[in-house]
Amino acid sequence: MNSRNKILITGGAGFIGSHTADALFKLGYKIRILDNLTPPVHNSYWPKYLSKKYELIKGDIREKKDWLKALKGVDCVFHFAAYQDYLPDFSKFFNVNTVGTVLLYELIEAKKLPIKQIIYASSQAVYGEGKYKCGNRIFYPEQRNLRQLKNKEWDYKCPNNRIAEFLLMKEDDLLKPHNSYGMSKAAAEQAVLNLGKRCNVPTVIMRYSIVQGSRQSPFNAYSGALRIFVSQAFNNQDLIVYEDGKQKRDFVNIKDIIKANLLVFKNKKTDFQIFNVGGDKSYKVSDFAKLVLKIVKPCNTLQVLQGKIKLTGEFRVGDTRNAVSDVRKLKKLGWKPKYTPEDSIKDYFSWYKKLTGKKDFSQEAYKRMKALGVVQK
Ligand SMILES: NC(=O)c1ccc[n+]([C@@H]2O[C@H](COP(=O)([O-])OP(=O)(O)OC[C@H]3O[C@@H](n4cnc5c(N)ncnc54)[C@H](O)[C@@H]3O)[C@@H](O)[C@H]2O)c1
Numbered sequence: 001m002n003s004r005n006k007i008l009i010t011g012g013a014g015f016i017g018s019h020t021a022d023a024l025f026k027l028g029y030k031i032r033i034l035d036n037l038t039p040p041v042h043n044s045y046w047p048k049y050l051s052k053k054y055e056l057i058k059g060d061i062r063e064k065k066d067w068l069k070a071l072k073g074v075d076c077v078f079h080f081a082a083y084q085d086y087l088p089d090f091s092k093f094f095n096v097n098t099v100g101t102v103l104l105y106e107l108i109e110a111k112k113l114p115i116k117q118i119i120y121a122s123s124q125a126v127y128g129e130g131k132y133k134c135g136n137r138i139f140y141p142e143q144r145n146l147r148q149l150k151n152k153e154w155d156y157k158c159p160n161n162r163i164a165e166f167l168l169m170k171e172d173d174l175l176k177p178h179n180s181y182g183m184s185k186a187a188a189e190q191a192v193l194n195l196g197k198r199c200n201v202p203t204v205i206m207r208y209s210i211v212q213g214s215r216q217s218p219f220n221a222y223s224g225a226l227r228i229f230v231s232q233a234f235n236n237q238d239l240i241v242y243e244d245g246k247q248k249r250d251f252v253n254i255k256d257i258i259k260a261n262l263l264v265f266k267n268k269k270t271d272f273q274i275f276n277v278g279g280d281k282s283y284k285v286s287d288f289a290k291l292v293l294k295i296v297k298p299c300n301t302l303q304v305l306q307g308k309i310k311l312t313g314e315f316r317v318g319d320t321r322n323a324v325s326d327v328r329k330l331k332k333l334g335w336k337p338k339y340t341p342e343d344s345i346k347d348y349f350s351w352y353k354k355l356t357g358k359k360d361f362s363q364e365a366y367k368r369m370k371a372l373g374v375v376q377k
Contacts, residue, residue, distance in 0.1 A: 011081030061100035097184035105195035125182035134158035143178035168326035179318035209278030212344035213254030214351035238310035245286025253339030278325035
């Protein structure tokens with residue numbers, strides 16, 4: 001591939017897309033971005049962190065004409081554009097994430113477009129609640145129902161009433177997503193693998209865990225432990241942790257994500273493969289919140305940090321109890337996560353301080369999620 005090759009990055013105005021654009025640009029590729037600057041991620045203008053050298057197309061992946069304009073003359077597509085979080089507009093997840101993605105392949109087939117590779121951004125959310133063990137029995141539990149959550153029965157139990165052992169999520173595990181985001185991404189995964197083969201477009205699926213770092217939109221405080229906790233701590237508010245704070249997660253730094261994206265790019269070994277991309281270490285959410293409290297200083301420098309971890313007994317409908325990925329498959333290709341959650345908090349905080357001043361976007365999102373029944377007690 002020579003320096004004149006053009007790469008299309010959908011969702012390239014966002015967090016992972018813009019960092020991927022910068023890395024590819026440094027390697028000599030021309031960058032075209034297709035993004036509809038969706039609120040609340042954006043305020044309808046192109047973010048300042050995007051290089052002036054990128055070609056920017058404001059358009060929607062649900063629109064054929066926007067895809068066609070964006071696909072003209074490109075070799076590869078990094079497909080990041082997606083609708084995310086936990087709001088109850090169920091159909092929008094499928095319209096954007098599944099139908100919008102299928103449209104890409106439909107147009108490649110119809111117009112015989114010479115696309116050489118598609119890298120599809122999927123998510124750990126496709127596993128749903130994942131896999132557990134009681135003695136020798138392995139099982140994939142159903143989502144926890146409202147009665148269980150309201151009774152604070154957070155964990156899955158074995159018949160002997162012990163807490164079942166959570167097992168790391170592996171690429172060939174059964175997929176049992178239960179929230180609209182996870183279901184729409186799992187359906188899109190099926191589509192990109194099968195349609196990729198049919199259209200003869202090598203496609204690779206990246207199943208990211210929770211990705212952290214600068215440029216993660218602070219305006220969209222509907223999900224993302226880092227941006228929500230940092231916003232709360234910076235504004236000297238308590239850090240609201242759902243359930244009992246003992247739910248497990250793995251967090252991965254954006255720089256490690258970019259290394260993974262570049263590793264699979266134009267790599268024939270990855271054709272039609274699925275890779276987990278995670279932090280390779282399990283954290284309790286309350287421990288992650290403690291790290292944020294250690295690093296973040298309040299916006300009013302005369303104040304001492306008063307915020308503390310607050311377990312309100314609330315939960316998010318559609319949340320998973322535990323989600324930690326097994327990353328051995330990607331490690332076999334030579335990738336290894338290097339950065340820690342502390343690094344991510346420091347990176348994000350130094351970027352956030354300069355950007356948003358004193359407004360705490362998390363309060364607004366929290367209130368709206370409560371009003372819509374997404375956050376309950
Ligand atoms: N950030 C994470 O922790 C994480 C974890 C797992 C998977 N992912 C996936 O990675 C991808 C990138 O996520 P991100 O964190 O950079 O999100 P982001 O919100 O920062 O970026 C997504 C971009 O997509 C754009 N977009 C949304 N709907 C669109 C549409 N209909 N048409 C065109 N553009 C549209 C948005 O304007 C935004 O710029 C997504 O597919 C997401 O599902 C992210």
